[in-house]
Amino acid sequence: MHTFKPYEWMQAGTLTGGDDKVKTLLGIVASPRKYGNCELFLKELYLNLPQDAWSLRLIRLSELNIQPCLGCYQCLFGEMKCVQRDDLQLFLDALVSADAVAVAVPTYFLGANASLKRLLDRGLSFYAHLNTLWGKPAVGAAIAGVPGLEGYTKLIVDSFLKLTLTDHRGSEVVYGALPGEIFLDGVAKAAAARLAEALCGGGSEEAGSAPRCPVCGGDTFRFLPETSPRPDGAVAVRCMLCSSAGTLKAADGRIQISTRPSEHPLFLTREDAERHLEWLRGMKEAFFVRHKELKAVVQAYTAIGEWIRPENRTR
Ligand SMILES: Cc1cc2nc3c(=O)[nH]c(=O)nc-3n(C[C@H](O)[C@H](O)[C@H](O)COP(=O)(O)O)c2cc1C
Incomplete structure (x- = not known):
């Protein structure tokens, strides 16, 4: 985790609105597994960002109480707030206040862990924040245990990034089953580095087009x-x-x-x-x-x- 030095605090606090402000990366961990591959991947991605310019905030979806969408469309009118009192607002606050977003989700039965889809199902609530979300750099990773068995996980990652109305800068599929296994060779680290670069500078091209x-x-x-x-x-x-x-x-x-x-x-x-x-x-x-x-x-x-x-x- 990035720690501020007093000097940096002063820099972060200056109201120039320029590039000297420490930026926040929101890492969305869509795996219930503590210190699992998704969490490690997001931390590695963060370590590839300039450390004096970025801090990392993490949110684990399985720790949030995100109820299924009621399909009532109330969030499109008036205050544009969901009628359900759960942790969606906590998530939205974190999303809106971040300078950039990275999501990592494990494959569960050929698709993304359901915590990500359950959150995405509440996606009508993103429209209230269109002004802040549009253009916000965002990347994602689908992490599967068996090479080739990721099913449609990457499609959900891509849909999530697009439907949060952020600026989808890149997504990757990486493989590893046991916690930490993704980093036993250099492939996933290279993917994390590419996505970090994409967050800073523009689009990323997956290895092999x-x-x-x-x-x-x-x-x-x-x-x-x-x-x-x-x-x-x-x-x-x-x-x-x-x-x-x-x-x-x-x-x-x-x-x-x-x-x-x-x-x-x-x-x-x-x-x-x-x-x-x-x-x-x-x-x-x-x-x-x-x-x-x-x-x-x-x-x-x-x-x-x-x-x-x-x-x-x-x-
Ligand atoms: C219930 C369950 C279902 C899974 N289904 C798949 C699958 O369909 N394909 C696959 O490649 N890996 C599958 N995996 C393996 C995970 O995707 C893999 O272990 C991943 O690294 C987990 O990420 P995590 O450590 O962040 O939880 C499954 C794991 C679990 C627990």
Whole structure:
């Protein structure tokens, strides 16, 4: 942990607003394991930052009480605060006040540990802080125990970084099962160094370059059904990060991906994010307008099936 010297305190306290202020990196540990690989990775990443210019704050998601999103949309209106009284506000305060963000999550059953998704599910609350979050440098790591068995963990890391409305500067997959095992060779340390550099200076290129979505840089695609094959052998794909559709084909010995932004982009530009917020807000009005029609649909299903619930609990 960075410790301030009195002189540095004075520097940090000067109200120049310039680069002499000690910056805070928020390390989001999405693993319940103390001194586990995620925690070590974030600390190593921090050690790669100029130590006189950065301090590290850590938050372990499994220690927070983050309830599931209620899907009530209340946080989009008025004060723009979630109606639930749990630790979301603690997280938001830490996120908003940080100068940069790094998240590390372990793979659990081919996906990210659920603490990260549970937090992301509360993501409508990020819109209240769009002004502060937009442009904030952010990086992430997916940490899996078995090489190749990371499943869709990196996609969740990338989605988390984009949907927190921060400036996604890079993400990496690293491997190691036992606590500390990631650092038994130099691969994960090199990844941490690349991400630290990306935080300070711009985008990072993962070791070895993979074909990416030209629109957002995502590297996970879904093949889309097509009625007939194309003459150039291209296949239809959609980027699972930014939802842009396009094609993938092999040409000149390389994979070429061509995508175009969807009609409803969530985060490609700040205006997209603002437009999406307005669209979401507009759904309240749309609900009132179509209330009768929707109620008729719902009513046909209300009495069907038998619910299994813990005793004495109703909903
Ligand atoms: C319940 C559970 C499920 C896991 N599932 C996977 C998996 O699907 N693929 C994989 O490569 N590693 C899997 N792992 C291993 C962890 O991703 C790996 O040990 C990682 O380094 C843990 O990070 P941590 O030390 O920060 O907790 C799993 C671990 C646990 C506890």
